[in-house]
Amino acid sequence: MTEQNRLKQIIEAALLAAGKPLSLDEMIGLFAESEQPEKKRLREVLAELTEDYDGRGIEVTEVGSGFRIQVRAEFSPWVSKLWVERPPKYSRALLETLALIAYRQPITRGEIEDIRGVSVSTNIIKTLTEREWVRVVGHRDVPGKPALYATTKEFLDYFNLKSLNELPTLAEIRDLDSINRELELQDPDKVSDEQPDGDAKAAEGGEEDPETQQDGDDAIPTDEIDTESTVKESEAEAEPEVFAESSDETDSFDHLDSAETPSAEDDTSDQQIDVDTEPMDDAEQPETEPPAVALSDEEQTPLKTEIDE
Missing domain, CATH: 1.10.10.10 (Winged helix-like DNA-binding domain superfamily/Winged helix DNA-binding domain)
Known part of the structure; x- marks a missing residue:
């Protein structure tokens, strides 16, 4: 040998x-x-x-x-x-956290929460640490000194990677579109390709706003709505004029009534004037005694004689 x-x-x-x-x-x-x-x-x-x-x-x-x-x-x-034992299944939250650490390392727990928009469970960090996929590599120089997390060689071994350079690009991960958005590293070509599709859908939908559309027989044509609104506006404008005319007519009638119908005081004064000014008939005039005339003795004697006779 x-x-x-x-x-x-x-x-x-x-x-x-x-x-x-x-x-x-x-x-x-x-x-x-x-x-x-x-x-x-x-x-x-x-x-x-x-x-x-x-x-x-x-x-x-x-x-x-x-x-x-x-x-x-x-x-x-x-x-x-x-092997009877099934491989462990990890939650989507754990995988998203691991992906953020792998692509953004070193990174703090607070930065992961800011990107994901939700808090990171302590159990997730604990599980990743126990699996020796993640470790603390330092602390950020800010108030609170938060720990900085990064991946380990065990992480590379488990995923059959030689180095972090062999990680798939985010454009290649079609099943993790949410991760692409969170990392803000979307493929610009993919974004440009998706934009015309959105415009085409908008064109197919027409100019009508779906929120304003009504289903079935309950839908009211736009022309009828405009006509009804115009009629209501014209009626609303006409009502004040009619009311004004009716009020003017009422005032004029009141004025005529007041002119033609004298008040009670006026009637009394007119009656008094009529009583004072109208001449009374002879029959209605009161009888008055003639004034007494003084007679001399000579004139009284013949009168007495005539009376005696």
Whole structure:
């Protein structure tokens, strides 16, 4: 057995037994100081293993924390049935929070809440920390010193990424349009393509406002509404004039009545004037005694004689 084949077998066995990715430094640490291979030599061995596994059910892949041997993705539906436990399902809120940390790191909890518009549950941060996907990398120099969160190498390993540069662009994530809006990183071409569709829908809808439309027989034509409103306005304008004319006529009638019908005092004064001015008939005039005339004795004697006779 050549030294080259022996080194390849040692690295292959270590990757299979580790159960986690191994970095180049960890591989070198498996050997004694006098036998430690160079990193360049290790990379050549890993490249040979990759060629050996070509066309097989396993592969050598590099992730954030190192190299590992894993089942190819196309065979995972069958291999996953070996484990009874189902993979944990995470809520949309947790995934959105993780995405914001991945694309905006380092980021504070308050900044995540401002972008999402809702508060971030403590359980979400706790779950991400326990999974070792997120860790505190510092504190922002503002009042309160909020913690800054960033992703870890375990995050890269779980999602089979070598670095953050391999994260899919937001334009490629069609299923997370809400995340695109929250991160304000939408593809400008996509926005421009969607705009004509909105204009076309508006054109198809017509000029009528759907809020003002009525359904069925209850709908009232616009012409009838305008006609009724015009009639009501004309009636409203005509009513004050009619009222004014009727009030003028009433005043004139009152004036005539007052002129033709004298008051009680006037009647009394007129009657008094008539009584004072009208001449009385002779029959109605009172009888008055003639004034007494003084007679002399000579004149009284014949009168007495006549009376005696």
